[in-house]
Structure formats: structure tokens, C-alpha cells
Amino acid sequence: MAFDFTISPHVEEQRRRIADFVANEVVPVEQQVFREGFTDELRLELQSRAKAAGVFAPQAPASLGGGGFRFDEAAVLLEEAGYSLLGPVALNCAAPDEGNIHLLHMTGTPEQQARYLEPLVSGEVRSCFAMTEPPPGAGSDPSALRTTAHRVDGGWVLNGEKWLITGAQGAAFSIVMARNEGDDVPEGATMFLTPTDNPGFVLGEHLNTIDGTFLGGHLRISLRDCFVPDADVLGEPGSGFAAAQVRLAPARLTHCMRWLGAARRAHDIAVERSVERELFGSRLSDLGMAQSLIAENEIDLAAARAILWQTSWVLAEGSRTSEESSRAKVFVSEAACRVVDRAVQLAGGMGTSEELVLGRIYRDIRSFRIYDGATEVHKMSIAKRAARRAAARIAAREKRA
Amino acid sequence: MAFDFTISPHVEEQRRRIADFVANEVVPVEQQVFREGFTDELRLELQSRAKAAGVFAPQAPASLGGGGFRFDEAAVLLEEAGYSLLGPVALNCAAPDEGNIHLLHMTGTPEQQARYLEPLVSGEVRSCFAMTEPPPGAGSDPSALRTTAHRVDGGWVLNGEKWLITGAQGAAFSIVMARNEGDDVPEGATMFLTPTDNPGFVLGEHLNTIDGTFLGGHLRISLRDCFVPDADVLGEPGSGFAAAQVRLAPARLTHCMRWLGAARRAHDIAVERSVERELFGSRLSDLGMAQSLIAENEIDLAAARAILWQTSWVLAEGSRTSEESSRAKVFVSEAACRVVDRAVQLAGGMGTSEELVLGRIYRDIRSFRIYDGATEVHKMSIAKRAARRAAARIAAREKRA
């Protein structure tokens, strides 16, 4: 019970193993993916090698074949996985599967775990998480959820539109969030499991987004009288918003972990290039303008890692961390985007190209400041808590006086 | 001879004409281009409509069929053209052709103008400008130019590698910058004109860059014993660096004009969306967090326009403007990128998508902070001039004392 910032030896060992795996097995296939797109065939190949290398699914329960690492240990390991944009998929710790694994592990019935969780942890299948809706539905404001769930005999019928559903193309099943409707059902929202071959689960078009590497894209999905049997209700009917929190707090931190790795990669590439590049008779890395970009990146990475480790530890210890994770998510997402932007700038013309990987990281990371709570939404929530604390201090002083 | 910030009525009239043309003829084809790519067929169709609408080539000499507008008037008009990413091509005022038109007009012989300039102004052909080289050649530091030009009988032979040559695919000719080599030639660099079907002008692969809309891509080019006859030397041998300045100072300002339009477009889209979007029970545009993004954009756009108009006027008046154009380029490029980034953030999930155009603007604008002088290179040059002025002030004081 005192400060200790030591990475445990077994975590450090696993970190090196992941670093080696990413360097030797994942980085070499990046250019092919950037040119031709990511495929499930390549995913399965990479995951098979990851299993062989003993680095598969570090965050997943050991009982299911995962690494069984604590959440604060995962902060070290998932950063390493994120060092390649393909690393998290290779290690089966990418969004949205990683968050779905956590959620199913925490809330699924034994039958649901056998049917959905086990093949997901093993990489046999992929999944998606259908919560976000096109306006005026639920994006940053979950209470605006418009997809409905009506009670019918033996189950529920879902209707509504989803949007920006990452990984939907090729997913075997989806978790779907819907609002309970009708007299005989609990108020609130419910989460449902459904195979994607359910005839009421209709894949729409791919959204043409800034990023380019997400396996399975970002799709529209229509729920058209989509029947879900009672056995596939995840948790209790009406518990949907609470379950979303179970998923979201850790999920936004694992995003931070992975993107911190990607930002470090961008920085490393740019600094290496600045060491090799001559400009105006100096090494680029010796010019003060370049040094400023390099140093600001080093500082941002260090501060981001410090707040992320601390927050992950708090969560691993079992505390509620809404506020801490909001702060960490804003800081890490903004810092990581700054780092990548500076890396592009430092690398110059080459920095704008995907040959150097930088251009692709630049594209792929942008949405991180928006999803899982946009910066501005977290800031509103952080400010409200700070104002409540200030009001309490004032009240306490007035009481004493 | 006193301040006047009035847009002349004939310029304002043309501005409206361009705005209408972009809205009615260009914007409707954007989604098709984002999905399928830009083609010369579409370019010719758009340019033909632009001619019919009387908005073609506002900056080109009237004697050649252009609009003949002054450079400070072009600041108003090219912003309007840039309101669509396709607008500058539709109006034949896009890079690199627009800069090549200017350069050929200023420095070409009558024969060169007949052969190269006239079909370029009319849109019959496209061109490219081959200066940038892969490391360790000339990027931000022009003095590192490694492509060589050797004198031979009746002309010159060029050898070297070029890189990131925008618009090269499909261009009819290129201007090529090379360093004079040999005893009998003037020191320095020379600009050469060459048709792209010259057997020594070899197109290499497309670089996979962050942006996605540039017609003709960004290519590697190899010059392999590329023969250029004397008649195709642009300006005097050895005058290449001076000629580059003739091209670059206005070219970096026309980039500012066009990208200011694109940034305004991004802002307009995002504000319109924020007006239509409900969040937490308010219009998004009424939430202070959103208002902050909106207002910062309005301020950045206004300040960018002010410094750009002023600098364009100085250049139109015929003064040297290296320092002013460096300041304007840094300010406008940084401000425009901030505006687009805030617009993406304001539009949320939708902002990351190309359906809303924002995602594409976000990708395409990034390199603007790097090409035609990276921010850091301009800052070095600006600081040196400021230090020279300070040293002169000190010397003057010491002389007086």
C-alpha cells in the first residue's frame, strides 16, 4: 500500500514478446493491407501465429484461453499490440471484439458464453456492437436511443436504424441496444445478442470514413422486425444502459492503450527519419524546429502513459472510474492525435504517405476523439462533477460558519 | 492611396457567379468522385460548363481566354472556387496547372506559350511540376537538388529521381527542375519543359498519400537520359531558382485561397448540422462546447482572410512578398487545418465520413501545412528576417549613441 510504478517481470516479459511478434509478424504485412485491404483470411493467419507465439488475447480470461492479465497490466501490453495498426486484431484485442468479450464475460449466461463468447475469444468469429444511431438517434447522447424492442411470445422484436457499426461486415453476431416499448416491459433499454444471419438484421452500405484499416468497415444496419429469443437477451431486460457502462469504461481505456501504441509508432518513425535526413546542412533532428516537435511528442507520450496507467490501475482495483476514465480518455485521445500530427509534420512529404505508415495512422486515429464519448461530451461531464464538488465545499464552509 | 477593403462590384458579381456554379454544377458530382475517383473525362465536362457559365480560369490572362483578374481579386474568387474540392479543377485554377500557367506566362517564349501555355489555359491538357525529390534530394531545402542537367548538342540531358509529383498521371507535359552540371554551363539550376511522352520521362508508382481527390495523383518520376531541346529551356539556363520564386510566392497564396474556401465549406457543413442536431435536449449549436468550436472557426476564417487579402494585394501591386507570403502561408494553412479539424469534431460521427464531405476535406488538406514550404521552414525564414531587423535596430541605436 504505497506507490509502486514497477512493471511486474512477467508483464515485462510478455510485453517484449508482443513487441517482437508485432515487429516480426505484423509490421511486415502492413503495406499489403494498406494496398489491398484487411481480410479475415489474413486475420486468421495472424491470430494463429499469435497463438503460437503465446501472445494471443492478453486481456481475455485465462479460463477461455486468453492471457488473463489484470487491466493495469493490459495497459502495458495493449500499447505494445497497438504499435501496428494491425496488431490488436492479430492479438484479438481490437475493438469491438475486445469490449464484447469483456461484456459477455461479465454479463452473459453460461449458454450465451458457450455460443457467443467462446468462439469470439478464440478468434473463430468476429462480432459487432450496434448502439450508435443516425440522427436524431443515439450518438453522444445515449438517452436519444430510438431503436425499439417489443415483447412478443418467446422473445423480442427489434426495429430501428443503426449506423457507423464498426466491424459489421463479416461479423458472426452482434450485440444490439434497443429501447423497451410496451406496457408489460421494464422501462429502459436492453441489450440483445443476435447472429448477423438473422433475416431481420439487414446490413446496409459501408460508410466512407476517414480511416481505412478497420476490418469489417463501418456500416449502416437496419433492424426490421428482427426477432431475438429470450435466451439471447444479455442481462436483464431494462438493464441496457447499466450494461453499456460495464462495457464503455474499460473499452474507452483499451482504446487509449492501443492508440498510445500507434502514436508511439508514428513518433518513432518520424524521429528515425529525422535522424537520417539532412536539411540545410544539418541532421533534421538537430534543428530546433524539429527538436520542438520531437520533445513535445516525448512529453505527451509520457504524460498520456502516466495518466492511463494510473486510471487502469484504479479500474483494475475495482473502483468506479467514470470521472478518471473520462479525464484519461480526453487526455490520451487528444495527446495521441497531437503526437501523430507532429510526426506527420516532422516527416515532411514522406509523412503524408502511407508507405511510411504515418499517413494511415493519421487517418485511422482521427475518430478516436469522437467515439466512446467525444472530447466535448466528456468535458461536460467532468465539469459537472467539478462544479458539484465546489458546491459541496461551499456548503461545508457555510455550515461551519 | 488609403485603406479600402471594398470588393469591387465586378469582382463581387463574378464571386457570386462562381458560388452559384460551384453549388449547382460541382457539388452535385462530389460523391461520385469520392466513390469512383476523379477522371479527365469529368474534368473536361466540368470545365466546359464553367466556360459556358463564364467562370473559367479567373486568374489566367484575359488574352488567353482567362478571366484576367488581378491577384488580389483572385483571392476572392479562388476561395469561392475552393468551396468544393473539385471546384478549382472545374475552373482550371487548381494546382499545379494554375502555377504553371503563371510561370509560363511570365517566363515562356512565344513558341513555348503557343505549344504549352495555350492548351493548358484552355484545359485541353494538364501539366505537372517536377521539383521535389526523394531524400536526400530537394524537398524543403531546394539547394539539395540532385537531378542533373548536362549540356549536349542542341539541348540538355536530364537524370534524376522526382517524387510526390502531383498530377503527373495524365499530364501532357511537365516542368522539370534540374541542377546544371559540367564546365561549360552556368552555375545553378534550370527549368525545362518536356512532354510526358518523352521516353526519358518515366512515370513511377503512385504514392499512397493521406489525400484522395487530386486528379493525376502524386507520382514518382525517373528522368533517364531525358533529352530536352534548347527550345524547351524555360527562361535562361541557371535561372531555375529565381524562376521557382516567380512560381512559388503566388502559388502558395493561391493554395491559401482555395483551401480557405474548403475550410469555409467544412465549417458551413458542420454549423448547419449543429443547427439541425438535438443533443441533451438542446440544439447542438446552442451548447457552449459547440459554440466554442463554431466561434473559433469564425475567428480563424476571418483572420485568415484578412491576412490573405492584404498579402495578395501587396503581391498584386508588384512588391516582393517573400516575408509576407511566408507569414500568410503559415497562418492560413494552420488556421484552415484547425477549422477543418473543429468542423469534423462538431459534426461528430457524421464528421468522420465522406458523405458529409468533411472527412475528405480533412484528408486532403493535411499536406498543405507541408508543401510549398512546411510551416517550420517558413518560420525559420521569418525568424531570420526578424533577427536581422532587430540587429539593424541595435546597430542604429549604437551609432546614435
Add this chain to the structure above:
Amino acid sequence: MAFDFTISPHVEEQRRRIADFVANEVVPVEQQVFREGFTDELRLELQSRAKAAGVFAPQAPASLGGGGFRFDEAAVLLEEAGYSLLGPVALNCAAPDEGNIHLLHMTGTPEQQARYLEPLVSGEVRSCFAMTEPPPGAGSDPSALRTTAHRVDGGWVLNGEKWLITGAQGAAFSIVMARNEGDDVPEGATMFLTPTDNPGFVLGEHLNTIDGTFLGGHLRISLRDCFVPDADVLGEPGSGFAAAQVRLAPARLTHCMRWLGAARRAHDIAVERSVERELFGSRLSDLGMAQSLIAENEIDLAAARAILWQTSWVLAEGSRTSEESSRAKVFVSEAACRVVDRAVQLAGGMGTSEELVLGRIYRDIRSFRIYDGATEVHKMSIAKRAARRAAARIAAREKRA
């Protein structure tokens, strides 16, 4: 009727005259003022020399002995006056007198002008402007005004508390803003003129603020049954908020002009020092980290001047400029504070000291981002207008469709 960014020769001549006056007569007394405080004795001495040098009151009406320059010309001249923190007082173009001169000139009766305006323009007396109130009264939100004005026989009686009233100590008279109360009076607020020796006008304590050079400090004032005769009502009863706008729009721009000069001074000092200072074997000004600070200052100063000149011209032409002046105020105040902060940083240990003037400029300029509309208040108003325009565009499109 076309762009012209030329400073008229007679303005340029006056600008040089002011620059010489500030350098030769004002700068030499700065250290004394920093050590001992500003006094009216020194003010009168400086103003007498300014009259002799032909540089007094450039913005005041020529009919009253001022320079009679247009508002956009004043933008050039007041920047020069602001080059010393004492310059605006020496030239009688400092706040709050400069704004009061404008307001009295626009709205005062002949009698009021003879009694209050004439001695104010000549520098015989100083004045103050009592609008701001301590919470919960009127600060950023004028509608919260709590000082009351009741109609009595032959005049009005004022009661309330004012706060942060700049220049109150030693002022001969004050303009006071109060809310009309009672059945028989027009709704709204009214402006009143009152000598400060009115027994109901009670000076309170000096507020101990960040700045240190304002003549007359920043005081609390109590209005205690303060009687003002009808002849000293400024404008019509009930016209107070409208009159405040008459004062505020130009006043916030003249603040921008003066502080732009102070920011340029800070920058000049720091760059000169960086030219003279050796560090790590180089001139400080040759180190890239320093060049970055220098160049960012140059760019901020140029952009601030561009938007300020443009806005001042619009106002000089007689247009309403609430939105333009809000944008200019935010940009110039934020940019000027950035410039001064970078100058302090560039000058290092010396930069934190008042010997180099930088420390004092750093202290004095801070409040500029708060008074005459805090940055955030202007941003709210700018965003609302942008949202209204966006809503109008949407409505127009829907009407067409």
C-alpha cells in the same frame, strides 16, 4: 472602390512622428513610473510635450483640438502610441478617456460638451466610466445591471455599487450607467454625467489587480443617493444600453490598437535580446526553439494587424460592426497575450523583470482578454450569429426544394 492597403502619406507621417515621440519622450520615463507609480503631474508634463510635438489626441475631433484622424487611420496611430505602456496617456488616447471622448462627442449636448468634453480632450481633466458592478451585478452580462436611477424633481437619484472602475482615483467626472426604476420613467438604462466631488459619488478602495500601470487604479465606487440634475443625463433616459454600444464597439477596437503596440514592443525587446545573447555557442536568435517563438510572434502580429485594420475600416465607413469587432477583439487580445508570453519566454530570466519592460507588459495586458467582453462572451455571440446564418441557409434550401 477596390482593395487598397496603403497607409496614406499623411497618416504615415504622423505615425513616424508618434514613434519618435514615444521613443524620445515616453520610453525614458518608464522605469521611473514602474518604480514610483504614474502621477497626474507626469501625465500633464507628457501631454504638454505631446501637444508641442503635434501628436496629441490623434483620434479626437479636430474641432476640439484633436488630430481628427479617421478610425482606420487611428488603428495605425494608436498602435504606435501603445508602443509604450505610458504612450496612450501621453497622447490622451488611453482608456477610459478616449472612449468617453467619443461617447460625449456623439451623444453630449452642447452644454455637456463644453463642461465635460472640452477639458477632457485638452487633458485638463481625466474621467472614468462606471458600468461594471460586483456580482451579482453587471459584468459580462449588462442586463444584470443593479444600480438604480429614480426620477426626482429636477433630476435623478442613483444608488448602487460599482467595481473595477478604471481611473477613478483623480478623475474629475464619471459617466455612470444605471437602471431606470419607477412608474413614470422609460424602461431600460440611462447614462449620467457626474462630477466625482458629488457627495453621493463615494470612492471605495483600490482593487489590487494583476496590472500595475493604470493611472487612477481600479476602484470600488458607491452611489449613495447620488443626485444628477436633468442637464447631466447623457442622451435620452432609457437609451443607456444603446449608448453603451456606441461606446463599446470602437472602444474595444482602440484597446486592440494600443495593445497591439505593446505586444509589438514586447516582441521587439525580446528579439533584440535574442540577437545579443549567446547560448550554447550560438546567438539565441539562431536556435530553432527561439526562432519558433520569434516567427509565431511575427505571424500573430501580422494577422492581428490585418484583421484589426479591416475591422476599423468597416467601422470608419459607418457600418455596424458588432460581429466583426467581436471577432477582432477576441483574435487581437488572444494573439497579443500570446505574443507577450512568448516574448517573456524568449527573454528568459530577464524577461520576467520589469527592467526589460516585458514583465510589466505581461502583467498589464492580462485583463484585456476579460474586459470589454471576455473572450468567451464574444465567442457566444459570434456562434449565435453563425448558427442563425446556417439556419437561414437551411431554410432557403428547403424553400427552393
Add this chain to the structure above:
Amino acid sequence: MAFDFTISPHVEEQRRRIADFVANEVVPVEQQVFREGFTDELRLELQSRAKAAGVFAPQAPASLGGGGFRFDEAAVLLEEAGYSLLGPVALNCAAPDEGNIHLLHMTGTPEQQARYLEPLVSGEVRSCFAMTEPPPGAGSDPSALRTTAHRVDGGWVLNGEKWLITGAQGAAFSIVMARNEGDDVPEGATMFLTPTDNPGFVLGEHLNTIDGTFLGGHLRISLRDCFVPDADVLGEPGSGFAAAQVRLAPARLTHCMRWLGAARRAHDIAVERSVERELFGSRLSDLGMAQSLIAENEIDLAAARAILWQTSWVLAEGSRTSEESSRAKVFVSEAACRVVDRAVQLAGGMGTSEELVLGRIYRDIRSFRIYDGATEVHKMSIAKRAARRAAARIAAREKRA
């Protein structure tokens, strides 16, 4: 050996004790100090109460009457002390004494510790640290040291000029840094102890700096044939630069700790005010513009604390931390200044005043980005290390290939 971010119970208990002491004993005398200045009389009174409260000198060795807390524990405690600008002096953990205590404890002889360290730890006397010199001497670049030390019989004679020596007025002794000169002495610099009543130690004028609360001011000092006997050489002759590092790495972190407390205070004041203030019909704290300032402060404070705790722990564990402490110093100093600036802005007119303490914190904190290594100097050093690591990675890859 695994992450643990728990504050030990005995540290938490002491933190609360300090918080109570600062709130009840220190905060109540702030306004008096702001008005009348800080005196040694008040210091002794406060220190006596701090001893009585059991909160004195938390970082000093327990053997000498200090708290004996580890360095990472001090990070928690000194933040609490810094919650008032007077707190660190009251607890005898302020600069420069705190750093001198550490240095004397690490390098002093038993005699030196008896004579200089013991009365310093007890608060009987104050001290100063004379290293910085006016240009062209040693400021950011220690190698430029110009004060000389010549060997004479029985000791050394020092000559030179020092500048910005904090706390010199009223100090009982000084540590002086000088460059060895002469044939018979080791190369390099040496640290000397000297009572300030040494006739060769001549106090010069107070520098008029931005800050206003430092006890003993910031003075010029002339060393004029200042004799120091051998017994007062601190460490070995020639070991001065090494000894400076012993002092500087922890000293810059204790600055971070104290200023983090001051920044938190500024934030708390501003948020409390925003909760009490009505504006435009809302609580100020409910307006999005204000929420943005509040949340950014919360995030900056949390990230600063995270990186500071981590770095302090590394140092407490005995590792060299030049790079970590450079990163932490830049991040914390820049973040703390941002926090204070936002707090001033949030509090509006009141924020610019010292009544609210904010104005004084704003003034006092500015130099923190300059002393103990300016931001830019640390960034240069951070960038060089990053470039060296990148070069090593490249070399390792080339070796493998």
C-alpha cells in the same frame, strides 16, 4: 513489484494535517502579505505554528527534525503545502531553502551540516543559492559561468556577478557557484558556502520582477574578492557541476509539487466562484464555455499529478531521472500555467484581482516556465536523447540486416 498507486495511510494522514494547517493558519494571513509584503517575523511565527501542528519540513531528514518522508511521498505533501503561496515557507519546504537542505544533506561535511544545515532545517535562518549570472554569464547554459574562484592560502577568492538570486535579502548564508581558475586547481566549477555578512558578498538591488510574494526578493549580488576558507568548500573542488545536478533534479520536481498545489488552488477558487455566479440566467458553471475551462483544468491537473508522482517515485527509488524530470518539469510547469490562466479567465473581472488570490498566483507562477531550466532548454535535451535512441534503433536494425 507491480503497479500500486495507493497513497500510504500515514502519508494521507499527513496530507490532511497539512491541508488543515494551510486552510486554518496560512490562508488567513495571505491578504496581509499581499498588501504589506512577506516578513521573516511572519515566517517565524508561521513556522512555529507548523512545528506545533506537526507538519514542519516534511521533506527534510527526520534526524534533523524534518518529516523524513520519501521523495514520492513528498510529492503528495508539498502539493498540499503549495495550496497557499505562503504554505511552502510556513512548512520550510520552499525554494531555495528546500533544495539547499537537500544539497547540504547529501554533500556537506559534519561541520558544514552543524553550522549551516541545522539552523536551516530548523528555520532559524534562511539561505540563498547564487548560480545564475547576468548575460553573458550562466543562465540557461551553465557552461557559460563567469564567476571565478582563485586558490589562495587557506581558501579561495571569488569574483563575479550574480543575478536573480532568490531570497538573498535576509539570508544568513549563500551557496555560491564559481569556475576554478589558475594552474594548481582542478578544472571545472566549485560550490562554496559563505555567510552573507562576508564583506566580499555584496547585495545589490532588488530586481523588479513579475512575481510579488517571494520572501527575500530576487537580487543582484557582487562577489568582490570574497574569501571562502577551505572548510566552506562544499564537496570537492571541481565537483560543482555534478553537485548542481544533485540539487537540480529534485529541486525542479519540488517546484512542480508546490506549483501544482497553487494551480489547484486557483482552479478551486475559480470553480467555486463559477458555481456562485449567475450569468445570462444560468450558473456560470453550467455554461458550456465555462465547463470547457473547468474540464481542461481538471484534466491538466490530473495528468500533471500522474506524471509527477511517477517521476518522483523513480527518483525516490534512486534512479537517475534527468530525462524523466525534464519531461515532468516541462509538462507540469506548462500545465500549471495553463490552469492558472484559465482560472483567471473563468473568474472574470474578479480573477484579475489579488483579493481572490488568483491575480497573485498568476503573477508568481510565470517564471516557473523559465527557472530551473526553461521549457525550451529541457525540450532540446529531451529531443537529443530521443534522437540518440532512434539512431541506436537504426544501427541495431542495420546490424541485424
